[in-house]
Amino acid sequence: xxxxxxxxxxxxxxxxxxxxxxxxxxxxxxxxxxxxxxxxxxxxxxxxxxxxxxxxxxxxxxxxxxxxxxxxxxxxxxxxxxxxxxxxxxxxxxxxxxxxxxxxxxxxxxxxxxxxxxxxxxxxxxxxxxxxxxxxxxxxxxxxxxxxxxxxxxxxxxxxxxxxxxxxxxxxxxxxxxxxxxxxxxxxxxxxxxxxxxxxxxxxxxxxxxxxxxxxxxxxxxxxxxxxxxxxxxxxxxxxxxxxxxxxxxxxxxxxxxxxxxxx
Ligand SMILES: [Fe+2]
Ligand SMILES: [Fe+2]
Numbered sequence: 178x179x180x181x182x183x184x185x186x187x188x189x190x191x192x193x194x195x196x197x198x199x200x201x202x203x204x205x206x207x208x209x210x211x212x213x214x215x216x217x218x219x220x221x222x223x224x225x226x227x228x229x230x231x232x233x234x235x236x237x238x239x240x241x242x243x244x245x246x247x248x249x250x251x252x253x254x255x256x257x258x259x260x261x262x263x264x265x266x267x268x269x270x271x272x273x274x275x276x277x278x279x280x281x282x283x284x285x286x287x288x289x290x291x292x293x294x295x296x297x298x299x300x301x302x303x304x305x306x307x308x309x310x311x312x313x314x315x316x317x318x319x320x321x322x323x324x325x326x327x328x329x330x331x332x333x334x335x336x337x338x339x340x341x342x343x344x345x346x347x348x349x350x351x352x353x354x355x356x357x358x359x360x361x362x363x364x365x366x367x368x369x370x371x372x373x374x375x376x377x378x379x380x381x382x383x384x385x386x387x388x389x390x391x392x393x394x395x396x397x398x399x400x401x402x403x404x405x406x407x408x409x410x411x412x413x414x415x416x417x418x419x420x421x422x423x424x425x426x427x428x429x430x431x432x433x434x435x436x437x438x439x440x441x
Pocket of ligand 1: 311
């Protein structure tokens with residue numbers, strides 16, 4: 178973007194000089210997104226990078242002390258030693274309201290608990306770790322702790338979102354036309370994933386995730402996580418050591434959300 182316009186947007190050269198590098202980067206990002214009317218959204222795990230106040234450790238490098246992070250990051254809500262799924266909802270996940278709304282709608286539609294839980298957890302990849310291929314990341318996080326049908330369905334909802342199924346009442350999302358254009362073609366791997374899922378015994382469960390995938394079904398509804406505590410208790414195998422510390426195949430992924438900025 179034009180440098181003069183940017184300098185003016187932050188209140189002039191004096192104001193710019195008084196900013197830290199991080200503030201300048203934020204201001205530039207903000208100005209660019211305003212100018213281009215686009216949303217380049219950082220992944221949940223990435224929003225914790227870059228701010229350096231409060232770091233106590235430092236390494237010598239080229240005659241300079243460079244701060245680094247190990248252990249609990251003082252800039253983030255502190256996780257307990259035995260974190261539960263509920264705690265991740267409270268302290269780490271984004272997109273929480275969207276997932277709560279989706280689960281509440283699934284419940285209102287009379288769907289079984291397993292589907293409600295799948296809806297409640299369907300975007301934890303986006304909300305906690307990485308936006309890109311979020312269905313796959315979410316499924317992997319959950320595999321050790323839920324019925325395979327739930328994690329399978331979360332993996333495939335990502336691809337199914339791109340393909341209508343009028344018979345089940347799912348039309349192509351309006352929002353995708355706005356985001357990607359009317360003649361958008363999904364990548365080949367997404368098409369393959371859809372074709373595979375379409376003929377699978379759990380297809381309907383994954384499809385229900387896409388049908389109940391709403392940003393708000395009722396703008397006045399306040400959905401609380403607590404209303405799903407029973408379903409979580411019955412269908413999510415919370416490890417007694419805490420998520421991240423139970424040596425499961427995805428424990429490292431949960432630990433990464435607890436300590437997203439560890440140096441090594
Ligand atoms: Fe999703
Ligand atoms: Fe979603």
